[in-house]
Amino acid sequence: VLAASGCGSSSSGGSDAELKGEGSGDSCTITAEIPVSAAFSLTGAAANYGATQKNGLELAAKKLNENDGVKYKVTVEDDQTDPKQGIQLFQQFASGDASVIVGPTLSNTAKQTDPVAQDSQIPVLGVSNTAGGITEIGDYVFRDSLTEEAVIPQTVTQAKEKLDLKKVVVMYSNDDAFTESGYTAFAEALKADGVKVDQTLKFSKSDTDFHALLNKAKQSKPDAIVVSALVEAAIPLVTQARELGIDVPIIGGNGFNSPALISDAGDASEGVIVGAAWNSASKNEQNQAFLKDYKAEYDSAPDQFAAQAYAGLQVIDAAVREGCSGEREDIKTNLNKVKDLSTVLGDFSIDENRDAKHEALVQIVKDGKFDILK
Template sequence: MKMKLRAAAVVSASALLLAGCSGTGDGGDSGGGTGGLVGTGTGASCVIESPVKIGAALSLTGGAGSYGASQQQGLELALEELNAADGIEYKLSIEDDASEPRQGISVMETFAGDGTSIVLGPTLSNTAVAAMPIANEASMPVMGISTTAGGITDIGEFVFRDSLTEAQVIPQTIDAVIDEYDLKKVVVMYSNDDAFTESGYEVMAETLEGTNVEVLDTLTFSKADTDFRSLLTAAKDKNPDAIVVSALIEAAIPLVTQARELGIEQPIVGGNGFNNPKLMADAGDAAEGVVVGAAWNSASDNAENQAFLTAYEAKFGAQPDQFAAQAYAALYLIDSAVRSDCSAERADLRESIGSLKDVATPLGAVSINADRDAEHPAVVQIVKDGKFAVLR
């Protein structure tokens, strides 16, 4: 409810600005263009004369900077590949939302008024809650590529995402951990000042309520905290079978490191915020055995994923993470939608994205459901030998 109220406030505050930048034009479309974005043919034979403008609001700086950097690389690779094909030229504009809702609003207002066909991002759910209503009010499609909090697509009919929600991933993760480690009792920890981590906690709590696992205690902290020793000591004193945590990577790294320093050997189960190679790079051996639910795993042997891995390493000299994979997949989903109707007009894109079914991507076969959320297989991972491996 709080998310919806904040979103409504943003819409009200932005209404006057949007009235001047989202007019329908002479042709009656809402895409910021006047016909040049409707082409001929379909699929691989689709030809659109005008460049198709795509925006991306990414957290290149601030608390989520590591996620945004991965997303930028995923998008750059996909753009290079798609522009090598015939018929459509994509122009990608990437702007930094600085991991802050206010900056995200400013970026989205710019895209809403400059003829951009669709926007990817923002990176964080709390920034998306503030900024996505502007896109929806401008009748400009927007696709979340890492926003997993509940209620995102409830913002409006122009809001989509290719990132699986916490509600799609966490229950599967907890069920797998219960079976794997025969859990009877846990301590839950979460950052209570961030929409993404709060949403993750809510799903964790609801899932655990439906099991026979006892929650011994629930401990909260700030997303800016870096010293968790007192909380971890309190958790250790409860002697849980595991610690379940919803946190961003900046908190996850010191939390995991300090837990092992304090002699906590029980499994640590993380939410989607743990899905970052920085966990292993910065926490080192302390990350071993951490379990994380994910929308993607590099071990997947589908052809699109193997091609993505090879191309990414060739271009950037490193292996991608989930955030790069989701960003890369999103641009291919957009291309599939554009080519299906051979139109990049905003209203047409809303219809064609909503109709996507079983599009082959590194994430697996992706479909967009009636709630404008992505559906594709999830995976439960465990850190083993410094890498994410499939637990089941």
């Protein structure tokens, strides 16, 4: 057998022959399993998000592997909510056989890991990164998570209408890529809607005592408090606000979409308003099946992060089948062609900036659940 010229020059991505299939779309058949490597925060401050992401992605692999022709081998590693650990994982994935990377959990980590994917020419799909400036890292960087910039304007507009907002206090942690980006989106949206920001109060993502800041906020007698924070800070912030007798609505960004906010802050979370990419009540058929399958697999309900991770593999599957290839370069090319795909997030497209495009909604915590703001 003569070796084809150039054989062996490819250091990664598995065997070319096996990752290229026959047919297309539903009839595509690829011999090799497609290796998908994920970096999620399974420990550390963002573990509340990472746990359900892992569930969602693994469930998607199980379900998609029931289809004919294309099989996925998903491995999930822990980035420990640490950008340095994330970089190490991305380097490991890039030099190994991964066809595509999923993750990392936080935008703050993605800002540091995604340049590794870009330089190594391996496609990466974020499934929870919502800060600005992520897909701008390069043409190998994609996401299925709606940005703060996409979700917050309608959150603010709807909240203003329903709550008659005139004056608010804005609070945010200024040491995290996502919370800073969320802050900018809130500030712009409030300005555009003519809502006065009486005070802007900063804190650190590792803070747990918000009494002093909240007492300051109280002095403004705001109609609402607007917060850009990760859930680890959001839980004590919301709890302490209620303890101090601040009973105005609290409006949050994507960090508030974890059910941990409701379970850990309890009654204090009632009335919290948050823009979201997914609500469990979504009627679409895919979502109904997802709820059922998730419950059967994990004996718990999925959250938005699980849904976005699940959709992530649906998006990858569409790209793989489009070119009937599990090679890095082909997946990268074909992710750009994902349009109007039916997913658990609804009809989904990757836009010209490699960002997610689908419907968003505004939620309110009611009776211990995320309900749709009416």
